[in-house]
Structure formats: C-alpha cells, structure tokens
Amino acid sequence: MNAPNQQPLLSVQDVTKHYPVASNLPWSPPKTFVRAVDGLSFAVLPRKTLSIVGESGCGKTTTAKLVLRLEHPTSGRVLFEGRDTAALDGEGEAHYRRSVQAVFQNPFSSLNPRMRVIDLIGEPRVIQEYVDRDELRLDVERQLDAVGLDPAIINSFPHELSGGMRQRVAIARALILRPLMIVLDEPVSALDVSVRAQIMNLFKAIQDESGISFLLIAHDLATTRYLSHQVLVMYLGQMVETAESDELFSKPLHPYTHALISASAPSRRWENPKEDTLQGDVPSPIAPPSGCRFHTRCPRAFERCPREIPELREISPGHQVACHLY
Amino acid sequence: MPALGLQNVLEVKDLEVRVTTQRGIGRAVNGISFALNAGETLGLVGESGSGKTLTSLAILGLQPQPAAQITGGQILLHGDDLLKKTPAELQHYRGRRIAMVLQDPMTALNPVFSIGRQLYEPLKLHRHLFGKELHEQAIDLLRLLQIPSPETRLKNYPHQLSGGMRQRVVGAIALSCSPEILIADEPTTSLDVTVQAHYLALLNAIQKKMGTSILFITHDFGVVARMCDRVAVMYAGRIVETAPARTIFEQPAHPYTEALLKSVPDLTKAVDRLPSIQGSPPSIYNRAQGCPFAPRCPHVMDKCRELYPPETQISTSHTTSCWRYE
Numbered sequence: 001m002n003a004p005n006q007q008p009l010l011s012v013q014d015v016t017k018h019y020p021v022a023s024n025l026p027w028s029p030p031k032t033f034v035r036a037v038d039g040l041s042f043a044v045l046p047r048k049t050l051s052i053v054g055e056s057g058c059g060k061t062t063t064a065k066l067v068l069r070l071e072h073p074t075s076g077r078v079l080f081e082g083r084d085t086a087a088l089d090g091e092g093e094a095h096y097r098r099s100v101q102a103v104f105q106n107p108f109s110s111l112n113p114r115m116r117v118i119d120l121i122g123e124p125r126v127i128q129e130y131v132d133r134d135e136l137r138l139d140v141e142r143q144l145d146a147v148g149l150d151p152a153i154i155n156s157f158p159h160e161l162s163g164g165m166r167q168r169v170a171i172a173r174a175l176i177l178r179p180l181m182i183v184l185d186e187p188v189s190a191l192d193v194s195v196r197a198q199i200m201n202l203f204k205a206i207q208d209e210s211g212i213s214f215l216l217i218a219h220d221l222a223t224t225r226y227l228s229h230q231v232l233v234m235y236l237g238q239m240v241e242t243a244e245s246d247e248l249f250s251k252p253l254h255p256y257t258h259a260l261i262s263a264s265a266p267s268r269r270w271e272n273p274k275e276d277t278l279q280g281d282v283p284s285p286i287a288p289p290s291g292c293r294f295h296t297r298c299p300r301a302f303e304r305c306p307r308e309i310p311e312l313r314e315i316s317p318g319h320q321v322a323c324h325l326y
Numbered sequence: 327m328p329a330l331g332l333q334n335v336l337e338v339k340d341l342e343v344r345v346t347t348q349r350g351i352g353r354a355v356n357g358i359s360f361a362l363n364a365g366e367t368l369g370l371v372g373e374s375g376s377g378k379t380l381t382s383l384a385i386l387g388l389q390p391q392p393a394a395q396i397t398g399g400q401i402l403l404h405g406d407d408l409l410k411k412t413p414a415e416l417q418h419y420r421g422r423r424i425a426m427v428l429q430d431p432m433t434a435l436n437p438v439f440s441i442g443r444q445l446y447e448p449l450k451l452h453r454h455l456f457g458k459e460l461h462e463q464a465i466d467l468l469r470l471l472q473i474p475s476p477e478t479r480l481k482n483y484p485h486q487l488s489g490g491m492r493q494r495v496v497g498a499i500a501l502s503c504s505p506e507i508l509i510a511d512e513p514t515t516s517l518d519v520t521v522q523a524h525y526l527a528l529l530n531a532i533q534k535k536m537g538t539s540i541l542f543i544t545h546d547f548g549v550v551a552r553m554c555d556r557v558a559v560m561y562a563g564r565i566v567e568t569a570p571a572r573t574i575f576e577q578p579a580h581p582y583t584e585a586l587l588k589s590v591p592d593l594t595k596a597v598d599r600l601p602s603i604q605g606s607p608p609s610i611y612n613r614a615q616g617c618p619f620a621p622r623c624p625h626v627m628d629k630c631r632e633l634y635p636p637e638t639q640i641s642t643s644h645t646t647s648c649w650r651y652e
Contacts, residue, residue: 219518222590222592263522265593282518
C-alpha cells in the first residue's frame with residue numbers, strides 16, 4: 001500500500017510549532033516555549049486515511065491546524081501536491097482552500113446557529129465562485145442526499161437537528177467543493193454511541209465513492225482502527241511510532257503504543273485481566289523530559305533512555321518506531 | 327433479585343421524572359425500577375437523553391427544580407423512602423451515605439478555593455473533624471487516591487492539577503465520609519484513555535477495600551466491561567434490559583442492547599463495515615405509545631407500536647422488556 005512511487009497528496013516535513021510563553025516584561029523576548037509540535041514528518045496518500053493518535057496535549061490538534069493553515073509552522077514545511085503551502089500565490093491559495101476541508105469535533109459549536117442549512121452547506125461555494133440561488137439549492141440538496149439527510153431540512157436551523165444530523169451537515173459542507181482531502185478532528189467523539197457507527201460508515205462510503213483522503217485526529221483507537229490505513233502515534237509533539245493500521249494494532253512496538261492499546265482494549269472484569277496501566281500524567285511540553293520523552297512513564301525504561309534521544313528506525317517496510325529497545 | 331442472600335442497599339421503584347419546559351412536558355424518566363446490592367457495581371448504560379443522569383440526580387434529590395419534578399415512584403435506602411424526606415433530612419444523606427462523582431472535574435471543583443478547603447468541607451460537616459485530625463484525614467484520603475505529595479496538593483488550586491488528578495481529588499471528596507453508595511456519573515469521559523484505565527483500576531481497588539456499592543453511569547461499553555457486575559440498559563427513559571455484565575456482552579436479549587454492542591468498533595479486529603442503528607433516539611416530548619425503540623428496531627412487530635412490553639424474566643438474574651420474549 002505504501003508504494004514508493006505513489007506521490008503523497010500532503011507531505012509534512014520536519015515541522016515544529018513553538019508557542020512563546022509570556023515573558024517577564026512585555027518587551028523582553030520570551031524565554032520559554034511550549035513545544036506543541038517538535039519535528040514531525042508524515043505524508044497523506046491519495047484515497048487513504050492517515051490517523052494521528054495520542055493523549056490530550058500531544059500536539060495532534062496543533063498538527064491539524066498547521067495542515068489547515070490556521071497556524072504557521074515555526075520551522076519545517078507543509079507540502080500539498082508538491083507545493084509549499086507557505087509560499088502559495090493567490091490562485092494557489094484559493095486552490096488549496098478548495099482542496100482541503102475540515103470537519104470538527106463538536107457539531108453544536110461548529111455550525112452558526114443563525115444560519116439555515118442551505119447557507120451553512122452552500123457558503124463555501126458562494127465564497128469560491130458566483131453561483132445563482134437555484135443552482136445552489138440543487139447542489140445543496142445533492143449534498144444532503146449524499147450524506148443521508150432528507151433534502152426537506154434545507155431551510156432548517158441547526159437547533160432543529162439532532163447531533164448526528166448536525167455532524168452530517170458539517171460533512172456536507174466539507175464535501176460541497178469536492179475537496180481532495182478532509183481533516184477530521186475527533187469527528188465522532190461528541191456523538192452518541194448509536195450514531196457514531198452511522199457517521200463512521202458514512203466516511204468510509206465517501207472515501208470509496210469519491211476517493212477523498214482523510215487526515216483523522218482521534219484519541220479513540222477503535223475508531224482509528226476502523227477508519228484508517230496508516231496510523232501515527234504522537235507523544236509530546238513527536239512521532240513515536242507509525243505503521244499501517246493492521247500492523248500497528250497487531251504488532252505494536254513502542255511501549256507507549258502498547259499502553260494506549262491496552263488501555264482501550266476490551267478488558268472484561270469477569271476474565272480477571274492483568275492490568276498494566278500507565279502511571280502519571282503527560283509531562284509539560286514547556287520542559288519536556290530529556291532523552292526519550294516517554295522515559296518518565298515508560299515501564300521498560302533503562303539507563304540509556306533519559307540520556308539519549310531515540311532515532312526513528314524502520315523495523316519493517318512502513319513500520320517506524322523511535323525507541324531504544326529496537 | 328436479592329437472590330443468594332444479597333442485600334440490596336438501594337432500591338428504585340417505578341421512578342418517574344417529568345421535565346416541564348416551553349416545549350411541553352417531557353417524560354424524561356418513565357417508570358424505572360432497579361436495585362443496587364451491597365458491594366456491587368451496577369452500570370446504568372444509555373445514550374444522552376435516555377434519562378440516566380436525571381435518575382442519578384433524583385436519588386440525591388438534586389434534579390434541577392422546578393423544571394424537573396419526580397411524579398411517581400419510590401427511592402428506598404435500606405427500605406427508607408428518600409422521596410418522603412424533607413430537604414434538611416436529605417442533607418444528612420448526601421455526601422455521608424450517598425456520594426457522587428460528576429462527569430467533568432473541571433467544573434466539579436470550585437476554582438477559587440484550594441483543594442484542602444474543598445476536601446475539609448465534608449469532613450467538618452459530616453464527621454465533625456477539626457485541627458490536626460482533619461488535616462491527617464485529608465492527607466490519608468489523597469493517599470488513598472494515589473495523589474503524589476499530598477501535603478503540597480492540599481495547598482494547590484484546581485487549575486494547578488491535571489484532569490486525571492482533579493478527578494481523583496473529586497473522588498477523594500466523594501469518599502471522604504466512607505459512603506455506602508457512590509454514584510459515578512461518567513467520571514472518565516473527559517479523561518484520556520490511559521488516565522481513564524488507571525482511574526478505573528483505582529476505583530475497583532478502593533471498592534474492594536471499602537465495600538462501597540457503586541452506581542456507575544456511562545455510555546461506554548468498554549468502561550462497563552472493566553467496572554460493572556451488573557448492567558441496566560436505558561433507552562428513552564426506560565430500563566429495557568437488566569443482566570449480569572457478562573450476560574449483557576455474551577447473550578444480549580433486547581434488540582437495542584444487541585445493536586448498540588455491535589455498533590461499537592472492536593480494536594482487536596479489522597472490519598469492513600460497522601452494523602449501525604438507523605435513525606436517532608426519540609425526543610422526550612413525543613414519546614408515543616408502545617416501545618420507544620420500535621421505529622429503529624429490526625425485529626419490530628405491530629404489537630410493539632401499540633403497547634409497551636412488560637418486563638420478562640429470561641433467567642433468574644436477566645430481565646428484559648421486549649415483546650419477542652413474551
């Protein structure tokens with residue numbers, strides 16, 4: 001699947017994002033930085049889904065913002081179709097905005113409560129080009145149909161819709177410009193359990209039909225496994241492991257990936273499972289631990305871990321891990 | 327149900343809660359009955375709007391009045407009806423005999439008081455401790471919840487603690503008077519998976535030590551499998567199925583339970599398409615005659631739309647309300 005000759009749609013190269021922490025005096029340069037993303041590289045292939053997983057504070061949402069150009073990287077480059085997104089001209093920028101769309105976590109806050117469904121879904125088209133109202137209505141109806149909503153709701157306001165329906169409206173809005181990639185930031189975690197499966201199936205159907213790539217940001221591993229082809233595990237702004245989805249879940253290498261999987265694996269009380277839960281919290285990204293950033297919580301840490309930063313090593317084709325054990 | 331000489335601590339009988347708003351009268355809790363046995367964990371599982379939180383609040387007399395009113399039923403603590411108590415008498419039960427852990431530790435703690443002050447409050451009020459004894463007891467509680475360096479933590483304010491630590495402080499406050507019953511309302515939904523696994527393991531260990539009965543409210547079957555001895559599944563204000571946790575997972579009887587379990591993706595295997603439940607749960611304002619799950623049920627019969635099915639005993643510990651088992 002990871003054929004070397006396949007051109008990535010999006011490629012992120014050694015990107016860092018540091019946020020300055022307030023300095024002592026307004027005019028003095030900041031002394032400390034929050035290292036939200038620290039040297040991250042990955043690629044999203046056409047028609048594929050890449051997932052980024054990790055605990056809160058690991059920098060996965062910052063990564064999504066960098067890809068969407070809502071934030072600019074401190075260093076490193078984000079390439080889309082081989083072009084640096086930081087250096088796009090007007091035309092290129094318009095193309096980029098058209099091609100990369102987003103669906104956010106909470107459909108209760110991502111939809112303007114004063115806009116009707118037709119305007120919510122149609123707005124991206126109106127911004128991009130001139131379109132007359134009848135054509136817009138037809139197009140919005142087509143999109144509603146594509147996401148499994150009744151076109152009769154076209155004049156409704158968001159408060160008239162349930163959570164699942166709202167998320168479908170948000171998806172329709174992302175689809176109307178026929179993008180090449182959609183960034184999904186925790187797209188199902190705010191939804192009810194019985195509705196989650198419907199929305200996840202919808203994402204799969206959309207990908208099968210139109211070949212859109214997804215960049216999925218999630219903390220729920222079961223969702224991730226179901227939706228993605230490639231998974232990237234992040235810890236404190238850095239990649240600790242990446243592999244194809246099946247490989248990662250069947251043969252996780254990094255102790256952190258192990259811990260994440262065992263924490264969300266179905267553990268049955270009546271089977272008396274052995275719990276190896278991770279102790280402690282994620283350290284502060286302002287002063288990350290020395291050496292391997294995970295060594296403070298790692299059950300298999302040894303004397304080399306706090307001293308040396310582990311390099312990313314390819315263990316088998318497509319499976320990379322940053323850990324001294326390998 | 328109190329078979330095998332098990333004593334039930336709390337019994338809820340035909341509880342009805344109605345919510346009056348501008349949109350009309352909502353039948354939020356529609357005649358539910360369950361019993362909590364000594365030392366067990368009962369999971370109350372349901373989606374948002376199923377009435378599980380309102381049920382838990384009603385047990386403590388904390389339902390948002392005047393909008394929500396208990397219109398029928400009994401809540402018996404050792405055979406003593408809590409609904410007949412005056413507010414002053416209820417005060418005596420809350421915190422001391424029945425304690426509660428809320429979903430969001432960010433809002434459950436008061437941001438302007440130190441952890442110590444908030445932890446001292448129940449100890450002073452219910453256990454009449456003061457001085458050195460009070461301080462020592464508070465430190466013991468923080469130790470019980472595995473909070474490192476409890477002396478300094480007592481002086482900290484909520485914003486200085488991480489989410490997992492805050493939820494453990496909330497747990498310490500809830501357990502401060504060694505309550506017979508602990509009501510935990512989705513205590514781990516806002517936590518990361520790794521922190522969640524640790525918190526649940528901790529709660530399990532404390533329960534074994536103190537013999538507390540836990541009413542665990544959740545929508546997450548992963549948490550149910552880790553925590554619960556028995557499970558009551560709620561849908562649209564009714565309990566549709568009650569059974570030991572293992573039976574729920576291995577032989578679910580009600581079509582809703584079955585569909586809900588199937589729609590949760592499994593981390594351990596790759597699947598192509600998730601079976602999902604069509605439609606969404608009914609609004610509390612128009613709960614029609616008959617079974618509320620009928621419009622979404624794959625096994626629906628004519629009878630289902632007309633009359634709500636009575637509770638049927640499948641085995642000694644397994645009951646369900648479904649016409650298929652009549």
